[in-house]
Amino acid sequence: MTYDEFIFSIEHADTIPDKLDVHLQALWYDAKGDWQTAHNLIDHLEDRTSAHVHAYLHRVEGDLWNARYWYNRAQQPEYKGDLKDEWEQLVKMLL
Structure with missing residues (x-):
C-alpha cells in the first residue's frame, strides 16, 4: 500500500483495509478519530x-510525561514538532 492509498482509505472507507500491521492499524484508527x-x-x-x-x-x-516514557522505551528522541507531521512520518516509515 502506498501513502496515498492509506490516506484515501482514511478519507473514503468506513472499514480498515485488510493486511495492515498493528502499528498502521493504530495510526489508521487515530486518523479516523x-x-x-x-x-x-x-x-x-x-x-x-x-x-x-x-x-x-x-x-x-x-x-x-507518559509520551516521554514511551519514547524512551522506543529508543527514540522525543518528537517536538506538529502531531500531524509525526503521524505522517510514522506512517511513511511503516509502509
Whole structure:
C-alpha cells in the first residue's frame, strides 16, 4: 500500500483495509478519530515500534510525561514538532 492509498482509505472507507500491521492499524484508527481503539491495539505490545506509536498516541492525548516514557522505551528522541507531521512520518516509515 502506498501513502496515498492509506490516506484515501482514511478519507473514503468506513472499514480498515485488510493486511495492515498493528502499528498502521493504530495510526489508521487515530486518523479516523478513534484514539481509544488505536491505543488498545498498541498498549500491550513490547517492541520498539509499538513503543514509538504508543508515544505518539500519548502526545495526541496530551499526556507528555507518559509520551516521554514511551519514547524512551522506543529508543527514540522525543518528537517536538506538529502531531500531524509525526503521524505522517510514522506512517511513511511503516509502509
